[in-house]
Amino acid sequence: MKIKSQRDFWSGLMFVVVGVAFAWASTSYSFGSSARPGAGYFPFGLGVLLAILGAMVLFKALTIESEGGDPVGAFAWRPLIVMVVSIAVFGLLLPRLGMAITLPILVISSALAGDEFHWKDALINAVVLTVFSWIIFVWGLKLVIPVWPVFITG
Structure with missing residues (x-):
């Protein structure tokens, strides 16, 4: 074969x-x-x-013979590790710091995995994703997700 x-x-x-x-x-x-x-x-x-x-x-x-049939290249370890660590940190911090802080941390730290990181793009992305996540999950679906840190809400 x-x-x-x-x-x-x-x-x-x-x-x-x-x-x-x-x-x-x-x-x-x-x-x-x-x-x-x-x-x-x-x-x-x-x-x-x-x-x-x-x-x-x-x-x-x-x-079927295809154009993209060349061998698989080297494994990109750095982006993989950055993404896994970012998601793990998000999971650990969400109950303590709330979605308003941990989601921007996730988005910005995940953006660091790429080769073309720009602070402006990462910050805009973080704000838009945080607002839409709040609208969809907290306001729309009424899920019980902490939005603000524990030290602010009590």
Whole structure:
């Protein structure tokens, strides 16, 4: 068997593995019905869909010659580590500092992972994402997410 596109092969394989893992993990939750879906309904469907899309990409990588078939390059460790640490810090700080402070920290620290970091762009992005996150999650969906730091709200 000859791999005609390494990039498509590895990305398709990754999608299949992640999709199957999500579908399998969601089986421990109740499915409910189509009219009243349970907690496992959406993750299972999403996992199956991701696995199917990955299988299609994997099939293409094994059968069709493509222009992007060159080997996968070096792994970008710095952006990966910066992104993982940024998300972990967000998760740790959100209950203590609230969304108004931790979301801009997440956006700015994540922007540092890229090669084209500009403070103005990162700050505008942070403000817009924080405002829209508040509108969607706190005001619209009424989720209980701390907006302000604990030392301000009491």
